[in-house]
Every structure is written in C-alpha cells, then in structure tokens.
Amino acid sequence: MQAMDSSSYTHSLLSFVIILVLSPLASSQLDYKFYDSTCPNLTKIVRYGVWSAMGNETRMAASLLRLHFHDCFVNGCDGSILLDDTSSFTGEKNAGPNRMSARGFEVIDAIKANVEKSCPSTVSCADILTLAARESVYLTGGPYWSLPLGRRDGTTASQTAANQQIPSPLEPLENITAKFTSKGLEMKDVVVLSGAHTIGFAKCSTFKQRLFNFNSTGNPDPTLGSSLLKDLQSTCPDQDSSDSNLAALDPVTANKFDNVYYKNLVNNSGLLQSDQALMGDSNSAAMVNNYNKYPYLFYNDFGASMVKMGKIGVLTGTNGEIRKNCRVVN
Incomplete structure (x- = not known):
C-alpha cells in the first residue's frame, strides 16, 4: 500500500468531511437516547395513540407508515407533509401522490396533543411521525427497531417538490x-x-x-x-x-x-x-x-x-423548530 504524505492525507480527510456534511443522510446530531430525560414516556404515548387508531381502523397502520415515507422523500424527514397550506406556500397534502390518499393526520394531531401535555414544546412532529411509523409496523406483527431521534420540524412545504420527488407506482x-x-x-x-x-x-x-x-x-x-x-x-x-x-x-x-x-x-x-x-x-x-x-x-x-430513510435531510440542533401544532408553523 502506497504511503500517503501529510498534504494528501489532509486533502482526503477534508474531502471525506465535505462528503459527510453534504450527504442527505448526514445526521450526526440524532441520538438514540435523545428524549430519555426530557420525555421518558414518549414511546408509550405514541404506541398508545397508534394502537387506539388501529382499534378504530386497522388500515391506519399502513397509512401512518406511508405518511412517514412521503414526508421523508420531500426535502427530508421534517414533518412538512403535516403542514396545511398558507398564504406563503402551497403544502404537500394536495400534491398528486397525496391528494385524497394521504391519511392519518388526525392521528398524529391526537398523539402530538398528548405528547404536549406530558412534555411541552419538546418533541418534534417529525419525530412523532417517525415513531408512529415504527409502532405501526410493530403493532401489526412486524419487527421493532431502535430509532435515533432529535429531528426538528421544517417551517415550509412544497407541493411541487412532492409531485417531483415521491416515487409513483406507475413509474418504471x-x-x-x-x-x-x-x-x-x-x-x-x-x-x-x-x-x-x-x-x-x-x-x-x-x-x-x-x-x-x-x-x-x-x-x-x-x-x-x-x-x-x-x-x-x-x-x-x-x-x-x-x-x-x-x-x-x-x-x-x-x-x-x-x-x-x-x-x-x-x-x-x-x-x-x-x-x-x-x-x-x-x-x-x-x-x-x-x-x-x-x-x-x-x-x-x-x-x-x-x-x-429516517435520516434523510433531517433538521437538528438549532435548525427548524418544535411545532406546537403539527399543521402550522409556530
């Protein structure tokens, strides 16, 4: 193996760091214990919310899983799919892949309300949606996996991006x-x-x-x-x-x-x-x-x-916000 001089090593290391920073999956600030002290009952609250919704309609598990997928594929897992339209942007709910088919918004609202009672202004809607997708799989007999958390919520949404970026079942x-x-x-x-x-x-x-x-x-x-x-x-x-x-x-x-x-x-x-x-x-x-x-x-x-997938384009640290209401920016 050829020896690497210090300038080459520095250049290679810098290139690696740049690639890491620019990668859509870069998420060094997500943490598997993110809410352990600030919202210790988070998983239980989300699981109960999903379980209750499935009790009313079994199909809701698949809808919540799909909602997380469609959120992450449009400018990252930032809860943008949950935002209603405003005077400043047209959101993702009525984009072609979501119109009359994306479901589960009321379930996320109910879970968020319960989380806010337990841990005010602490847990993002993006993290709640990510957890709800995991619980949907688990409660229908599928696997359980640990999730790194700490996502923050986006402050805008894009119908155009949703139309362009979400894969269609009609595509090759x-x-x-x-x-x-x-x-x-x-x-x-x-x-x-x-x-x-x-x-x-x-x-x-x-x-x-x-x-x-x-x-x-x-x-x-x-x-x-x-x-x-x-x-x-x-x-x-x-x-x-x-x-x-x-x-x-x-x-x-x-x-x-x-x-x-x-x-x-x-x-x-x-x-x-x-x-x-x-x-x-x-x-x-x-x-x-x-x-x-x-x-x-x-x-x-x-x-x-x-x-x-849950690490695509996440907002962490001081980026984004923790929405009080998943449908609107604070």
Missing part, C-alpha cells in the same frame, strides 16, 4: 430507483421498503391500467396471475367510477406485517406495477427471493432501511 423501476439514490438510498432499500406493501390497500386508479389495456395493448398485464386478475377486474371494473375502490396490497394477509408480499411477487401476484417490476430485474429479483425464503432477513433489513 429505473425511475423509482433513481429517486431513491437521489436521497442517498440504494436498490436494496427499494426492495426492502417496498415490503411495506405487505399491509394496506391501494386505489384502483393506481393499478387499473394493468387490468384491461396494459401499455395500450388492449390486453391485461401478462405478468399478472390469472386468478388475481379476475378478482381485481371485479373490484375495479373498467369505468372511471371505480377509481377510488380499494384492493389489498397483499390479499393473503392484508393486515399482518409479514413477508408474504414477496411470496406474492414470486407468484406473479404483485398488485402494483412497481411491485411486480421487482421480479423483472435480476438484482432485485434475487433479493425478493431471499426475503421470500427468509422472513427474519426481511425484518432485520426493513428496520435498517427505515432507520436509513
């Missing part, structure tokens, strides 16, 4: 992967985080193009299993009025967080085009097969990818 896999890599994630994270579709439902409008006139061929998507195709055509008849009808992302165990999502892909039963596309690439297909065979591998990797 290469486009989706590019959006992930732009956030400091990789192909593995695409495959792992897509496994969140083991719970929840999708509107017919997000996959109906597969059922009748796929790619303008006049025929259904040939990768769609015949039995599932028949069921979906019944749920989503070829009329615009069916666009808001719902189908389970995983019809086998719709309300249980498990690895059956991957089994469905192997059996050509992925609901969304973006899901089934994971079997069309050799690298992603190999990962799908592994997660199909080894559920604990999926659980382990899912927690790791969620931590990784």
